[in-house]
Amino acid sequence: MDQKRKADQDSGKDPAMTRAILDAVPHPVFTITGDGHVAAANVAAEAFFEVSAPLLRRRPLSDFVPFGTPLLGLIEQVRQRGAPVNEYRVDLGTPRNGGERIVDIHVAPVSEHPDQVVVMLQERTIADKMDRQLTHRGAARSVSALASMLAHEIKNPLSGIRGAAQLLEQSADDEDRALTRLICEEADRIVKLVDRMEVFSDERPVEREPVNIHAVLEHVRTLAASGFARHIRIVEEYDPSLPPVLANRDQLIQVFLNLVKNAAEAIDGDQDGEIQLTTAFRPGVRLTVPGASTRVSLPLEFCVRDNGKGVPDDLIPHLFDPFVTTKPTGSGLGLALVAKIIGDHGGIVECDSQPRRTTFRVLLPMYRGKSTAQEDN
Numbered sequence: 001m002d003q004k005r006k007a008d009q010d011s012g013k014d015p016a017m018t019r020a021i022l023d024a025v026p027h028p029v030f031t032i033t034g035d036g037h038v039a040a041a042n043v044a045a046e047a048f049f050e051v052s053a054p055l056l057r058r059r060p061l062s063d064f065v066p067f068g069t070p071l072l073g074l075i076e077q078v079r080q081r082g083a084p085v086n087e088y089r090v091d092l093g094t095p096r097n098g099g100e101r102i103v104d105i106h107v108a109p110v111s112e113h114p115d116q117v118v119v120m121l122q123e124r125t126i127a128d129k130m131d132r133q134l135t136h137r138g139a140a141r142s143v144s145a146l147a148s149m150l151a152h153e154i155k156n157p158l159s160g161i162r163g164a165a166q167l168l169e170q171s172a173d174d175e176d177r178a179l180t181r182l183i184c185e186e187a188d189r190i191v192k193l194v195d196r197m198e199v200f201s202d203e204r205p206v207e208r209e210p211v212n213i214h215a216v217l218e219h220v221r222t223l224a225a226s227g228f229a230r231h232i233r234i235v236e237e238y239d240p241s242l243p244p245v246l247a248n249r250d251q252l253i254q255v256f257l258n259l260v261k262n263a264a265e266a267i268d269g270d271q272d273g274e275i276q277l278t279t280a281f282r283p284g285v286r287l288t289v290p291g292a293s294t295r296v297s298l299p300l301e302f303c304v305r306d307n308g309k310g311v312p313d314d315l316i317p318h319l320f321d322p323f324v325t326t327k328p329t330g331s332g333l334g335l336a337l338v339a340k341i342i343g344d345h346g347g348i349v350e351c352d353s354q355p356r357r358t359t360f361r362v363l364l365p366m367y368r369g370k371s372t373a374q375e376d377n
Helices: 002-011 015-024 043-049 053-058 070-081 125-153 155-171 174-201 213-225 249-267 313-318 334-344 370-376
Strands: 029-032 038-041 085-091 102-109 117-123 209-211 233-237 245-247 274-281 286-288 295-297 300-306 348-354 357-364
Touching: 029 043, 038 043, 038 053, 043 053, 043 117, 070 085, 070 102, 070 117, 155 174, 209 213, 209 249, 213 233, 213 249, 213 274, 213 300, 245 249, 245 357, 249 274, 249 300, 249 334, 249 357, 313 348, 334 348
Parallel strands: 233 274
Antiparallel strands: 029 038, 029 117, 085 102, 102 117, 209 245, 274 300, 286 295, 300 357, 348 357
């Protein structure tokens, strides 16, 4: 028996080795029989469909994918042609697996089993997030230049306008004095807006150190619960074994306070309103950071989730751009600042919004000691 297994291993036909290799592949891979059932599936496929392999094998694939999906047609096409086909950016999301799941589909025949085909799915979610994150950073850079220009070209004339209004107020009657006060108030309001934008033009390196994210979130929760979210239930689901994050503590507080405030405003007084703060370790996410020669691992995931009204679909791709807001009195700079801070930390931030379930997800690198801090600086 041992000799046969060794011979199989030498010839590459050892089933255990084949299974181990398939399970090591990070993309969902599964085979489909002639009657449309799943014959075998790797671990990534079980995670994608959120069911075990035995359950996958008991039911046809059509039970686990959206009605009318191109995937079933591609499988039939491969059977008829006997050649592999690819389809890009197909939505295989269902209520079972959490909504939108954009994937690239690769289908090929199995030469040893003519009635079977093999399917591999490559999720576009992370790739699209990284592309959008680079766009967010570009937007942050553009608003940085705009902030510098505004500070120089607007604040100086405003101070002259305000000074002139104060001089006029001294000799004006009551009716005109109300107008001069209005000029001063509006000038002050514009200065405050420009001051907020000047944050974007600060290009100094971020001072970072190992930070306990749970201490940051607890501080944010305390501030929220005693203020703008005092009537909203805040639920915490933390991974207690999470390592420190290499970050600036004050800036992280600013980020999550902003995200929790947005969540509270989305709930808008709903009696069943709830905000969830979660932390988790998600290995496998890597990103090329501008200015770095190597790809950076982003295994630390921090989420702020609410059951409010959600974000309009057409707004999602531009949510972190400056001056984009759904609030009647909002400036649209809060989430742009969040994107800038997280980008400065070498991470990414993304929003997934469905009815009654909006999630802002932050991915950041963890602290690996002094060598990491030196490399990142």
